[in-house]
Amino acid sequence: MLSNIVSKNKAMENAVLHKTAQYYAKWALANFFVLALAGALLRYLQLFSLPINYQFLLHAHSHFAFSAWMFLVIMLLFYKALSPSLTKDFQFQFKGLFALTILISYGMLVSFFFTGYQTLSIVLSALFVFATYWGSALILKSGFFKANRHIANILLIGALICLLLSSLGPYVLAYFRAKGFENSAQQNAIYFYLHFQLNGFMQLASIGFLLRAYWRNVRNTTRLKFWMWLLVVSTFPLYAMFLLWHVPSVWMYLLTGVAALLHLAAWLVILFKFIRECETPTFLIGMALIAITLQLVFQCLVALPQLGAWAFASRNLIIGYVHLLTLGSLTPIFLDLMSKASLIKTSAILNRLLMATVIAYLGLLFVPVCLASFGIYIPNLGLLLFTTNLILPVLALVYLLQNIKYKQTQNIKLNLFID
Structure with a gap:
């Protein structure tokens, strides 16, 4: 009798924790919609005139992306992993963290949009x-x-290290500005933050949770641990890639090349072993795996001096690289893992429409730059980019609308986080 009561109480507590996670997952989808809308508006401003400061909106878009979408979802995945054993105090603190993140995110969205880098935004x-x-x-x-000893925890540890390390960027930037350092030094501080957030924290965390979700019976061999740690450690010198625009020296190219090759090698070893042994991944995960591989190959190519100089001279290639990571890999992984944990629901048609749009958008960023090298130019490219980009907020809104009343209370999926 007592055991039945304890079991029922535990089930009810898990249901409450799951409901909280679902609530903030809906917030994440709403943020994804706002983010996509801001991205479409940025493309519109490149074609037509509006009384909006483009740089202000760009800063608002990027800060909102980091906080309201990517950071919030990753913290939700950690919360879901911990929820079966969270004490009341930790539950309360996580709720506070989610609420604060959302509040700060919308505050930054508004303040950057209207004032740029002024006091409130800072x-x-x-x-x-x-x-x-x-x-x-x-x-x-x-x-x-x-409590959770899956080998992919190596990547999650690395992700948190990168998250903490990335915060040095804003501190150094503030110091450089106060001391009047040249603009290139300030840009390097910004790139430091971007690298350890995107290539460090966000990518390592997304891959780590992906492996935990689909790779259930992996053996913690010393060899595999080595490749996991190499994927983490090679992230640090890879920051040199972001310095090539300013310090295009032989040593900088060499450091970038070695780091990029090690990063790619570690990923390919993990990927091939994952494909051989894991549960069959979904369509979204399959697309994300391709995107990650292409991104890491791109990093190796940038380490070649002529290609590197060409890439940094093209704004569309840089934007394409960032969106290959954010839209090509992070977003499908987030949507898939939240769906697998019953935090949201998705549909096969909607997922395929999203990835088709992302592929079209990335193609319009990468392919015309390559064709231009041969004197081939695509007419009305800006309009094509805007039209394609405009589909993203529509799809994001559909994701949100189909989840507003979504509640999954039976058979709550915890397998995403069980060793």
Whole structure:
């Protein structure tokens, strides 16, 4: 009798935790819609005139992407992993973290949109940095890495290290601006933050949770651990790739090339082993795996001096690289993992429409630049980019609308996070 009561109470508590995760997953989808809308507006401003400051909107778009979409979803995945054993205190703190992240995100969206890098925007950006500290502390204090010993935890540890390390970028940037350092030094500080957020924290975390979700019976061999750690460690010197625009020296190209090759080698070893042994991945995950591989190959090509100089001279290639990571790999992984954990629901048609749009958009960013090298130019490219980009907020809105009333209370899927 007592065991039945305890079991029922535990089931009810898990249901409450799951409901909380679902609630903030809907917020994440709403943020994804706002983010896609802002991206489409940026493309519109490149074609038509509106009384909107393009740079202000660009800063608002990027800060909102990092905080309201990618950081929030990753923290939700950690929360879902921990939810069966979270104490009341940790539950309360995670809810506070989610609410604060959303509040700061919309604050930055508005402040950057209207004022750019002014006092309020800087204060809110600093608050977000401290929110990342809070999230990291919660994960470490909760005993996540002691209770869950999947080999992919190596990537999640690396992700948190990169998250904390990325915060040095804003501090150094503030110092450089206060001391009047040249613009190139300030740009390097910004790239430091971007690299350790995107290629470090976000990509390592997404791959880590992907492996935990689909690679259930992996053996923790010393050899595999080596490749996991190499994927993490090679991320650090890969920052040199972002310095090539400013310091295109032989040593910088060599450092970038070695780091990029090691990064790609580690990924390919993990990928091939994953494909051989894992549960069959979904369409979204399959597309994400291709995108990650292409991104890492791109990094190796940039290490070749002529190709590197050509890539950094093209704004569309740089934008394409960033969106290959954010739209090509992170977004499909996030949508798939939240669906697998019953936090949201998706449909095969909608997922395929999303990835078809992403492929079309990336193709319009990469292919015309390559063709231009041979004197071939695509007419009305800006209009094509805007039209394609405009589909993304529509699809994001459909994801949101089909989840507003979604509730999954039976057979709650915890397999995403069980060793």
